[in-house]
Amino acid sequence: MSIALDQVTKRYQEQPVVNDVSIEVAEGEFFVLLGPSGSGKSTLLRAIAGLTGIDHGRISLHGRDVTHVRARDRGVGLVFQNYALFRHMSVADNIEFALRVRRMKATDRRARRKELLKLVALEGMDERLPGQLSGGQQQRVAVARALAHKPQVLLLDEPFGALDAKIREELRRTIRAVQRELGITTVLVTHDQEEAFALADTIGVMNHGRLLEVGNPNDLYAQPATRFVATFLGAANLLLARQGADGIRFGATPVSAAGAEPVQAGREHEVVAVLRPEEVEIAGAREQLNSNYIARAAVEEIVFTGALERLRVRLLDEPCAAQLLGPSGNGDARLEITRTQHERRSLPLSQGAQIAIGARRLHVLPTPLSSFLACGATEADAAALAREPLLESLSTGMKTRVGLRAIDGLTGTPAPFAGVAAIAGGDNAAATVEWLMRHGASEVLVLPHNAPSPNRVFIHWTDEGARRATLAVAASLLRHVSAEAVYLGIVPESRPGSTRPAPMRALLDARSEAQQSHGLEMRTELAIGETVTELTRNLSTGSAQMLVLGITDVTQAGSAYRSLLAAQPGWPVLIVYRPADSRAAPEIAA
Amino acid sequence: MKNVAQREPSVIPGFGITLGFTTFFLSAIVLLPLSALVLKAAGMDWSRFIDVIASPRALASYRLSFGASLVAAGLNMVFGFVLAWTLVRYDFPGRRLVDAIIDMPFALPTAVSGIALTAIFSANGWIGQYLEPHGIFVAYTPIGITVALTLISMPFVVRTVQPALQEVQRDLEDAAETLGAGRFYVFRRIIVPTVLPALLTGFTLAFARAVGEYGSVVFIAGNKALETEITPLLIYIKLEEFDYAGAAALGCVMLTISFVMLLAINLLQVWGRKRMMVSR
Numbered sequence: 044m045s046i047a048l049d050q051v052t053k054r055y056q057e058q059p060v061v062n063d064v065s066i067e068v069a070e071g072e073f074f075v076l077l078g079p080s081g082s083g084k085s086t087l088l089r090a091i092a093g094l095t096g097i098d099h100g101r102i103s104l105h106g107r108d109v110t111h112v113r114a115r116d117r118g119v120g121l122v123f124q125n126y127a128l129f130r131h132m133s134v135a136d137n138i139e140f141a142l143r144v145r146r147m148k149a150t151d152r153r154a155r156r157k158e159l160l161k162l163v164a165l166e167g168m169d170e171r172l173p174g175q176l177s178g179g180q181q182q183r184v185a186v187a188r189a190l191a192h193k194p195q196v197l198l199l200d201e202p203f204g205a206l207d208a209k210i211r212e213e214l215r216r217t218i219r220a221v222q223r224e225l226g227i228t229t230v231l232v233t234h235d236q237e238e239a240f241a242l243a244d245t246i247g248v249m250n251h252g253r254l255l256e257v258g259n260p261n262d263l264y265a266q267p268a269t270r271f272v273a274t275f276l277g278a279a280n281l282l283l284a285r286q287g288a289d290g291i292r293f294g295a296t297p298v299s300a301a302g303a304e305p306v307q308a309g310r311e312h313e314v315v316a317v318l319r320p321e322e323v324e325i326a327g328a329r330e331q332l333n334s335n336y337i338a339r340a341a342v343e344e345i346v347f348t349g350a351l352e353r354l355r356v357r358l359l360d361e362p363c364a365a366q367l368l369g370p371s372g373n374g375d376a377r378l379e380i381t382r383t384q385h386e387r388r389s390l391p392l393s394q395g396a397q398i399a400i401g402a403r404r405l406h407v408l409p410t411p412l413s414s415f416l417a418c419g420a421t422e423a424d425a426a427a428l429a430r431e432p433l434l435e436s437l438s439t440g441m442k443t444r445v446g447l448r449a450i451d452g453l454t455g456t457p458a459p460f461a462g463v464a465a466i467a468g469g470d471n472a473a474a475t476v477e478w479l480m481r482h483g484a485s486e487v488l489v490l491p492h493n494a495p496s497p498n499r500v501f502i503h504w505t506d507e508g509a510r511r512a513t514l515a516v517a518a519s520l521l522r523h524v525s526a527e528a529v530y531l532g533i534v535p536e537s538r539p540g541s542t543r544p545a546p547m548r549a550l551l552d553a554r555s556e557a558q559q560s561h562g563l564e565m566r567t568e569l570a571i572g573e574t575v576t577e578l579t580r581n582l583s584t585g586s587a588q589m590l591v592l593g594i595t596d597v598t599q600a601g602s603a604y605r606s607l608l609a610a611q612p613g614w615p616v617l618i619v620y621r622p623a624d625s626r627a628a629p630e631i632a633a
Numbered sequence: 634m635k636n637v638a639q640r641e642p643s644v645i646p647g648f649g650i651t652l653g654f655t656t657f658f659l660s661a662i663v664l665l666p667l668s669a670l671v672l673k674a675a676g677m678d679w680s681r682f683i684d685v686i687a688s689p690r691a692l693a694s695y696r697l698s699f700g701a702s703l704v705a706a707g708l709n710m711v712f713g714f715v716l717a718w719t720l721v722r723y724d725f726p727g728r729r730l731v732d733a734i735i736d737m738p739f740a741l742p743t744a745v746s747g748i749a750l751t752a753i754f755s756a757n758g759w760i761g762q763y764l765e766p767h768g769i770f771v772a773y774t775p776i777g778i779t780v781a782l783t784l785i786s787m788p789f790v791v792r793t794v795q796p797a798l799q800e801v802q803r804d805l806e807d808a809a810e811t812l813g814a815g816r817f818y819v820f821r822r823i824i825v826p827t828v829l830p831a832l833l834t835g836f837t838l839a840f841a842r843a844v845g846e847y848g849s850v851v852f853i854a855g856n857k858a859l860e861t862e863i864t865p866l867l868i869y870i871k872l873e874e875f876d877y878a879g880a881a882a883l884g885c886v887m888l889t890i891s892f893v894m895l896l897a898i899n900l901l902q903v904w905g906r907k908r909m910m911v912s913r
Contacts, residue, residue, distance in 0.1 A: 144813045192812065
C-alpha cells in the first residue's frame with residue numbers, strides 16, 4: 044500500500060473533525076477525497092502531509108509508519124488551493140526551493156527545473172515572478188514545485204478552486220497526464236463531484252468527518268450504499284418503496300430494482316430507492332413505456348441546458364406522489380428528469396403536458412431506516428410528536444419524511460406500518476410498543492417530550508439474534524447524530540465459580556463487526572447485574588443520552604422494559620425488533 | 634491632466650477640490666514653517682553658518698542624535714518584530730492587554746517617559762542599582778538616550794509589521810515545510826522577505842520619530858556637551874541664548890540629513906515592492 048490510514052481521528056476542542064477514518068491507497072492510484080465543506084477532508088489531507096497532528100490512529104506511507112514524522116521528512120508534495128507560491132521568488136527559485144533545501148548542485152537543479160517546466164508546459168517562464176502569471180499558470184508552477192524533490196506521494200488540496208471553468212478543465216487534464224506519466228500516488232481533495240469523476244481511480248466520500256463509502260466512480264454512482272452518497276454524487280430522486288417477499292412495489296405498482304435483498308415472507312418493510320434523473324423514461328402513455336411503469340405525471344418546469352433537458356414533474360397519482368422524498372422530506376416532492384436531445388426530439392413536451400413515467404433502473408439502498416411514522420392517540424397528538432426536536436432533526440438529516448398515524452385504543456388490525464414508528468414516552472409506551480410490533484412494526488422510537496439530540500448512544504441487545512439488525516440500525520442512526528457510540532454488554536450477577544470469557548468475546552465481536560460491516564467505531568462497556576437496572580443506571584449518568592435496544596421477543600417490550608420506557612423525564616429509546624426465527628439477509632447500514 | 638484621466642474613476646468625486654485642499658494644508662502646516670526655518674538660516678553669512686553647523690559640539694550632537702536613533706530603530710526592528718510576531722501568532726491570556734500597552738508610548742507625554750526611565754536607570758533606581766556594580770551606567774549616558782528612543786519609537790515598528798505578518802499565509806510556511814525546509818530556513822527565506830517592506834516602513838517611522846525626539850531624552854541624557862547632548866537640545870540651548878539664526882542653521886542640517894535618509898529608505902522600499910509584485 045502506498046498510503047495507509049488506520050483509524051485516524053482528529054479532534055478540535057473535543058469535537059471530532061476526522062472520525063475514525065481508514066483508507067488504503069494503492070501504488071500509482073489517483074484517489075479523490077470528496078465531501079462538502081467542513082466534512083474533514085482537508086484536515087485529513089493535512090494529516091497525511093504531516094502538517095496536522097492526529098489524536099488517534101496511524102498513518103503509513105509506503106509501509107513506513109510516519110505518524111510521528113515531521114512534514115519535512117515525509118517526502119510528500121502538497122499543492123494548495125491558493126497556490127501558496129513564494130511571491131518574492133521567481134518561478135525558477137520557487138521550483139528549485141526543495142532542491143536548494145537539499146543542497147543540490149546548481150547544474151542539477153537547473154536540469155531538474157527544465158524537466159519540470161516542460162512537464163507542466165511552462166517552458167521559458169523561469170524568470171517570471173508569480174505575480175506576472177495567470178492563476179492557471181501559477182497552479183502549474185505549484186505542481187512543478189511540489190514534484191521537484193520527487194515525492195512518493197502527491198497531495199492536492201482543492202487545486203482548481205480558485206480557477207474559472209475553462210482553465211480548470213485544462214489544468215485538470217494536465218494534472219491527470221502528469222500523474223499518469225510519473226505514476227505517482229496521488230490524493231486530491233475536492234467538493235466537486237464532476238472533478239472527482241473526471242480524475243479519480245477511486246473516490247472516498249466523506250461527511251461529518253466520517254468516511255462513508257469508498258469505491259470506483261462507476262460503482263459509487265450506480266450502487267451507492269448511503270443516502271448521502273446517492274444524493275451528493277450526482278442528482279438523485281429518492282423514493283420510498285415497499286418490499287415484500289414478492290418483490291418491490293412503488294405505490295401500488297410492482298417494480299424491479301437492483302440491490303434489493305430478499306425479505307422474510309409475511310413481513311413487509313419499507314425501503315429507500317434511488318432513481319437517477321437520466322434513468323427516468325417518459326412516454327405519452329403507459330403502453331408506450333419500455334421500462335417499469337411508475338406513475339402518471341404533469342410537467343411543471345422545463346430547463347434547457349444545452350446537451351441535456353431538465354424536467355421537473357409532479358406525480359398525479361396521490362399514493363405514488365406520497366412515496367417521493369423531496370429534499371426537505373415532506374411536501375414539495377417532485378421528480379427530476381433529464382433527457383438527451385435525441386429523446387427530446389422524439390417526444391417534444393411543453394409545460395403542463397401529461398405523461399407516463401417509467402424507471403429504467405432503480406437502486407435500493409440497503410438502509411434499515413427509511414422513514415418515520417409518528418403515532419399518537421389522535422392525529423393532533425401524532426402531529427405534535429412529529430414536531431419533537433429530535434425527530435425533526437433526524438428526518439431532516441436523513442432527508443426523509445415523518446408520516447402521521449392515529450392509533451387510538453390499540454385495537455383492531457391497523458394498516459401496515461412503514462418505516463420507524465415513533466411514539467411518545469410515558470406509562471403506556473411499553474404497551475404501545477408491544478402492540479405496534481405485533482402488528483408489523485420492526486423499529487419503534489420512544490421519544491420523551493423535548494428530548495435533546497444525544498451526545499452518547501448506548502447500544503444493547505438482549506439476544507444475539509438481534510445483533511446484526513441492531514448494529515445496522517445504530518450505525519445508520521449515528522450517521523445523522525454526532526454522538527459517541529457505546530456498546531453495553533450486561534452479564535447477570537455472577538454465580539459462584541462461574542467465569543466470564545463468553546461475554547468478553549461477545550463484546551469484542553460486536554465491536555469488530557460494527558467496525559467492519561458499518562464503519563462504526565464504538566466503545567464497549569461491561570456491566571454486571573440485572574439488564575433493566577443496568578440500562579437505567581447507565582442512561583442516568585449523563586444528560587443527553589439515548590438507547591438503541593435490540594430484542595427478539597416482543598413480549599419483553601411490554602413487560603420487562605415497562606419501567607425503562609415509563610421513566611421520567613426519560614430517554615429516547617429506539618427498539619429494534621427482529622423475531623427470533625428471522626435469519627434473513629445481511630443488513631447494512633446506510 | 635493626462636495623469637488624472639488615466640486614474641480609475643474614484644467612488645468619491647471631487648479630485649480637484651481634494652487636491653487643492655491637500656496642497657493648501659501641506660503648505661500651511663509643513664512647508665511654510667520649514668521655509669521660514671530655511672529663510673532664517675539664510676540670513677547668516679556662509680562663514681558663520683559653517684562655524685555653527687561644523688562646531689565640534691554640533692558635530693558630536695549629530696553623531697549622537699542620528700547614531701542613537703539608528704540604533705534604536707534597529708533594535709526595534711528586532712524586538713518590535715518579535716513583539717508583533719507574538720501578538721499575531723499566539724493566543725495567550727492577556728494578549729489584548731499587551732496589545733493595548735504597545736500603544737502607551739504614543740499616548741504618554743514624552744517627558745513622563747523620560748522621568749520614569751531616569752528614575753529606573755539612575756544609580757539608585759530599580760534597575761540601575763543592579764547594573765551599576767557591573768560598571769554599566771545607563772542614565773546620563775548614550776545608552777540611556779538609546780533606551781529612551783527605543784521606548785518611544787517601538788509602537789511604530791510593531792504597528793506596521795503586525796498587519797503584514799497577519800497577511801503571511803500559513804500556507805506558505807506549510808508549503809515550505811512539505812518541501813523539506815526547516816523552521817529557521819522558512820523564517821529566513823519566506824517570512825522575512827515577505828514582511829521586509831513593512832519592516833522597513835516601521836524602521837523609517839521609528840527612525841524619524843527618534844531623530845525628532847526631545848522630551849524624554851533631556852531627562853535621561855544628562856546633557857553634557859560633546860557627550861550626551863542631542864541636536865534638538867542644542868537647538869533649544871541656542872534659542873535660550875537668543876541665537877535664533879544659529880538654531881535655524883542646526884535645524885536646517887537636521888532637516889537635510891533626515892530628508893535624505895528617509896528618501897533613501899523610501900526608494901529602497903519602492904524597489905522592494907516592485908520585486909514583490911503584490912497581486913493576488
